Amino acid sequence: MFIELTDHLRCPVEHEEAFLVLLPELVDGRSVQSGILGCPVCDRRFRIQHGVFDTGDAPAPPPAATRLVPEALAPLAGLNGPGGYLVLVGGPAAGWREIAELIPGVGLVAVNPPAGVADEPGVSVLRASRLPIKTHSMRGVVLGPPFGSDGEWVREGVRVLLPGLRMVGEGTNPPDDALDLMASADGVWVGTPRR
Numbered sequence: 154m155f156i157e158l159t160d161h162l163r164c165p166v167e168h169e170e171a172f173l174v175l176l177p178e179l180v181d182g183r184s185v186q187s188g189i190l191g192c193p194v195c196d197r198r199f200r201i202q203h204g205v206f207d208t209g210d211a212p213a214p215p216p217a218a219t220r221l222v223p224e225a226l227a228p229l230a231g232l233n234g235p236g237g238y239l240v241l242v243g244g245p246a247a248g249w250r251e252i253a254e255l256i257p258g259v260g261l262v263a264v265n266p267p268a269g270v271a272d273e274p275g276v277s278v279l280r281a282s283r284l285p286i287k288t289h290s291m292r293g294v295v296l297g298p299p300f301g302s303d304g305e306w307v308r309e310g311v312r313v314l315l316p317g318l319r320m321v322g323e324g325t326n327p328p329d330d331a332l333d334l335m336a337s338a339d340g341v342w343v344g345t346p347r348r
């Protein structure tokens with residue numbers, strides 16, 4: 154996990170949003186291999202193991218098959234220029250290497266990726282039942298199936314997006330009280346959070 158990403162993590166427990174304090178154990182360059190993330194509000198501690206932050210309640214790994222292949226999702230995400238983070242939930246995370254080439258200089262966060270995606274330089278891996286990421290901290294969110302059809306995941310994506318930026322999903326159209334749809338075709342949609 155990129156050590157800088159730990160500044161953008163939050164406690165996944167339902168209480169007022171709280172940052173997590175990193176107690177690193179093994180750090181390789183800018184990558185945390187193992188350590189503890191502690192919440193100052195509820196006092197829970199979460200482990201980073203093999204570079205992965207796993208809250209212990211993640212759904213089973215999703216299918217890798219997705220329409221949101223790198224060449225399709227990179228232009229839809231609409232990120233211009235380097236910096237910040239793009240969150241890839243589910244199957245789209247399998248394409249992170251190609252995405253890194255198409256959108257250079259943007260940190261990639263793989264949430265509940267398909268089997269085979271491990272922590273390594275270029276991608277940070279989180280496993281959780283919601284996004285353990287701070288509000289208004291990410292430049293883009295991509296939801297593969299089944300997350301793109303799940304209103305709770307759409308609302309989580311809206312929460313973590315920086316104002317005015319885009320979410321891309323595969324599935325049924327998202328709730329219109331959450332997103333203003335920019336486009337929707339062939340089971341893929343793009344929108345910006347409704348404010």
Ligand SMILES: [Zn+2]
Pocket residue numbers: 164165166168171192193194195196197
């Ligand atoms: Zn907490």
